[in-house]
Amino acid sequence: xxxxxxxxxxxxxxxxxxxxxxxxxxxxxxxxxxxxxxxxxxxxxxxxxxxxxxxxxxxxxxxxxxxxxxxxxxxxxxxxxxxxxxxxxxxxxxxxxxxxxxxxxxxxxxxxxxxxxxxxxxxxxxxxxxxxxxxxxxxxxxxxxxxxxxxxxxxxxxxxxxxxxxxxxxxxxxxxxxxxxxxxxxxxxxxxxxxxxxxxxxxxxxxxxxxxxxxxxxxxxxxxxxxxxxxxxxxxxxxxxxxxxxxxxxxxxxxxxxxxxxxxxxxxxxxxxxxxxxxxxxxxxxxxxxxxxxxxxxxxxxxxxxxxxxxxxxxxxxxxxxxxxxxxxxxxxxxxxxxxxxxxxxxxxxxxxxxxxxxxxxxxxxxxxxxxxxxxxxxxxxxxxxxxxxxxxxxxxxxxxx
Amino acid sequence: xxxxxxxxxxxxxxxxxxxxxxxxxxxxxxxxxxxxxxxxxxxxxxxxxxxxxxxxxxxxxxxxxxxxxxxxxxxxxxxxxxxxxxxxxxxxxxxxxxxxxxxxxxxxxxxxxxxxxxxxxxxxxxxxxxxxxxxxxxxxxxxxxxxxxxxxxxxxxxxxxxxxxxxxxxxxxxxxxxxxxxxxxxxxxxxxxxxxxxxxxxxxxxxxxxxxxxxxxxxxxxxxxxxxxxxxxxxxxxxxxxxxxxxxxxxxxxxxxxxxxxxxxxxxxxxxxxxxxxxxxxxxxxxxxxxxxxxxxxxxxxxxxxxxxxxxxxxxxxxxxxxxxxxxxxxxxxxxxxxxxxxxxxxxxxxxxxxxxxxxx
Numbered sequence: 001x002x003x004x005x006x007x008x009x010x011x012x013x014x015x016x017x018x019x020x021x022x023x024x025x026x027x028x029x030x031x032x033x034x035x036x037x038x039x040x041x042x043x044x045x046x047x048x049x050x051x052x053x054x055x056x057x058x059x060x061x062x063x064x065x066x067x068x069x070x071x072x073x074x075x076x077x078x079x080x081x082x083x084x085x086x087x088x089x090x091x092x093x094x095x096x097x098x099x100x101x102x103x104x105x106x107x108x109x110x111x112x113x114x115x116x117x118x119x120x121x122x123x124x125x126x127x128x129x130x131x132x133x134x135x136x137x138x139x140x141x142x143x144x145x146x147x148x149x150x151x152x153x154x155x156x157x158x159x160x161x162x163x164x165x166x167x168x169x170x171x172x173x174x175x176x177x178x179x180x181x182x183x184x185x186x187x188x189x190x191x192x193x194x195x196x197x198x199x200x201x202x203x204x205x206x207x208x209x210x211x212x213x214x215x216x217x218x219x220x221x222x223x224x225x226x227x228x229x230x231x232x233x234x235x236x237x238x239x240x241x242x243x244x245x246x247x248x249x250x251x252x253x254x255x256x257x258x259x260x261x262x263x264x265x266x267x268x269x270x271x272x273x274x275x276x277x278x279x280x281x282x283x284x285x286x287x288x289x290x291x292x293x294x295x296x297x298x299x300x301x302x303x304x305x306x307x308x309x310x311x312x313x314x315x316x317x318x319x320x321x322x323x324x325x326x327x328x329x330x331x332x333x334x335x336x337x338x339x340x341x342x343x344x345x346x347x348x349x350x351x352x353x354x355x356x357x358x359x360x361x362x363x364x365x366x367x368x369x370x371x372x373x374x375x376x377x378x379x380x381x382x383x384x385x386x387x388x389x390x391x392x393x394x395x396x397x398x399x400x401x402x
Numbered sequence: 403x404x405x406x407x408x409x410x411x412x413x414x415x416x417x418x419x420x421x422x423x424x425x426x427x428x429x430x431x432x433x434x435x436x437x438x439x440x441x442x443x444x445x446x447x448x449x450x451x452x453x454x455x456x457x458x459x460x461x462x463x464x465x466x467x468x469x470x471x472x473x474x475x476x477x478x479x480x481x482x483x484x485x486x487x488x489x490x491x492x493x494x495x496x497x498x499x500x501x502x503x504x505x506x507x508x509x510x511x512x513x514x515x516x517x518x519x520x521x522x523x524x525x526x527x528x529x530x531x532x533x534x535x536x537x538x539x540x541x542x543x544x545x546x547x548x549x550x551x552x553x554x555x556x557x558x559x560x561x562x563x564x565x566x567x568x569x570x571x572x573x574x575x576x577x578x579x580x581x582x583x584x585x586x587x588x589x590x591x592x593x594x595x596x597x598x599x600x601x602x603x604x605x606x607x608x609x610x611x612x613x614x615x616x617x618x619x620x621x622x623x624x625x626x627x628x629x630x631x632x633x634x635x636x637x638x639x640x641x642x643x644x645x646x647x648x649x650x651x652x653x654x655x656x657x658x659x660x661x662x663x664x665x666x667x668x669x670x671x672x673x674x675x676x677x678x679x680x681x682x683x684x685x686x687x688x689x690x691x692x693x694x695x696x697x698x699x700x701x702x703x704x705x706x707x708x709x710x711x712x713x714x715x716x717x718x719x720x721x722x723x724x725x726x727x728x729x730x731x732x733x734x735x736x737x738x739x740x741x742x743x744x745x746x747x748x749x750x751x752x753x754x755x756x757x758x759x760x761x762x763x
Contacts, residue, residue, distance in 0.1 A: 078721050080728040082680045095460045172579040201581050
């Protein structure tokens with residue numbers, strides 16, 4: 001036992017000495033930093049790896065954009081932070097990295113961000129896609145449900161099997177908003193088609209997404225859309241298409257058309273750069289003193305979201321002719337090629353929600369209940385907080401809810 | 403020409419201390435090479451890791467937060483490894499502990515006061531881990547099923563069970579559709595030192611468990627039997643040691659301690675059951691290395707637990723301060739551990755270079 005006690009003592013002494021030496025070094029460095037010119041330092045908390053080529057990649061592009069834009073801005077980012085374990089990373093960003101602003105970029109960080117904002121009153125927090133606010137906690141979101149609707153129009157027009165597959169992350173309002181907008185688009189151009197859903201319970205889950213996409217194809221779906229943070233679903237669709245079985249797909253968050261040249265019809269894109277620019281500029285100018293009502297929610301009108309599988313083509317050139325060839329009867333425009341319908345709706349929504357919105361009643365859920373009354377445009381709280389249902393052209397029942 | 407390893411007859415005390423220290427240095431040098439390839443100053447990067455885990459109050463508190471579960475699990479593993487029973491399933495025993503405590507916390511938490519519900523949850527955690535741990539022991543002694551396989555496979559079963567619970571029957575009504583259970587009631591959540599994630603209960607529990615296990619292993623009849631089973635199975639059999647009873651018992655203790663770590667993570671950190679990888683961060687696996695580095699002695703496990711916790715914390719930190727991708731951290735941890743294990747090997751074995759000897763025929 002004496003021997004052990006001695007080893008213990010030795011090890012603890014070494015560790016302590018090591019720590020002491022290094023901590024002294026650290027302090028000097030911090031002092032030097034304070035002496036440098038005053039800067040804004042922002043921390044970004046990411047849900048996936050920055051190279052996921054989806055959601056997190058899009059945020060990373062936004063971060064790089066503002067870094068180039070603002071010479072006074074310094075940023076720190078941390079990736080692959082699990083939901084439910086963000087606290088330790090936020091603690092470190094605030095206590096060790098001394099950031100002024102923290103962006104938490106996934107809905108699941110909501111409770112951790114609220115806790116952090118209570119703990120660190122002098123730091124400003126911005127939670128992406130959430131709804132809880134405090135004097136130092138605001139929300140921001142570039143939402144693409146309008147774009148989803150446009151993609152739904154195209155999916156409905158192009159499907160031959162009338163079965164459209166959807167690989168979905170988590171059954172939360174954000175997903176239902178996007179999936180319902182997509183399904184409403186499908187319904188407008190193809191009332192017979194049904195949307196089939198597979199839930200994978202992960203934002204970043206290429207293996208699960210592949211399994212789900214293959215299963216949907218095996219069940220007869222010839223068109224795939226998804227909410228997951230990698231181009232996996234597109235790769236699956238492209239593989240089948242290359243083998244002679246055309247599976248159409250829609251890109252998500254980042255320009256993924258390069259992964260499915262023959263398969264991708266169009267997609268949703270978000271430009272987080274413009275949102276980060278606005279928030280950081282306002283912060284720098286001292287305009288953000290109380291965030292209790294701060295909810296920067298941008299749509300097509302503000303240029304936060306765009307239609308396309310690349311930043312240059314709204315629709316893959318390979319699919320422009322097929323979409324022009326399909327004609328539908330539209331209540332608003334009469335008989336019209338789907339391509340023109342997409343462009344007209346695009347222009348309308350670009351002008352604002354009040355000109356046209358996909359969530360205009362009457363809209364029924366799967367049980368046949370009217371969820372949005374005739375003639376009404378759904379309120380923002382309805383589509384952002386309360387939407388926990390699927391509209392009536394989904395084939396798959398809701399996952400278990402309580 | 404070939405190399406041959408020969409067990410060393412004995413090792414000196416100096417070597418016992420020098421070997422891990424030297425392998426650590428060699429490992430750090432190898433990691434430094436990786437940093438160099440990424441275009442970073444290796445000394446600065448390495449300094450940053452240890453500065454951020456041991457060099458500030460915040461870093462130290464985070465290191466202790468991570469060390470506590472590692473010490474709990476590692477002490478238990480030291481016991482089973484003494485018997486040469488390779489329990490690779492501490493991760494699943496930890497999860498089962500969390501599952502049992504979640505059930506107790508959510509079912510009885512709302513109607514019982516804190517001083518009653520918290521001990522009950524720890525008891526349930528121990529029970530959950532112990533029961534799960536006894537399965538492979540029974541399988542091995544009664545049916546001769548290799549415990550490496552059974553404990554390893556039980557990890558997957560436990561992980562799927564947790565996923566099933568949080569996606570299905572236990573999914574919380576207050577969690578916006580996410581796969582978490584509801585939060586435990588306030589009285590079932592441990593008080594933490596302000597500004598940290600350290601609970602005084604766990605801060606006492608982990609070292610107490612390590613001390614008790616040291617006593618158990620080196621000072622009791624049970625511990626003696628465990629060690630005899632490990633040293634010489636035939637002698638143990640001859641001496642009339644009941645393998646079944648002893649194996650069940652040491653796996654109950656080892657699994658139970660892992661279960662306590664699960665309860666601790668649940669009530670101090672997460673407050674609800676969620677996906678297995680969020681809940682545990684691989685403590686059950688890291689603790690295997692902790693136990694070995696600690697020479698299968700729970701008192702030393704306290705040191706190796708703190709050290710490995712420091713590496714994990716420092717790894718998280720350099721992701722931020724140096725802008726390295728998250729996987730660099732895993733590369734770093736992997737390299738250090740390989741060197742430490744190699745050091746252990748060279749300490750126990752001598753390597754001889756053997757010239758080809760002429761053979762007949």
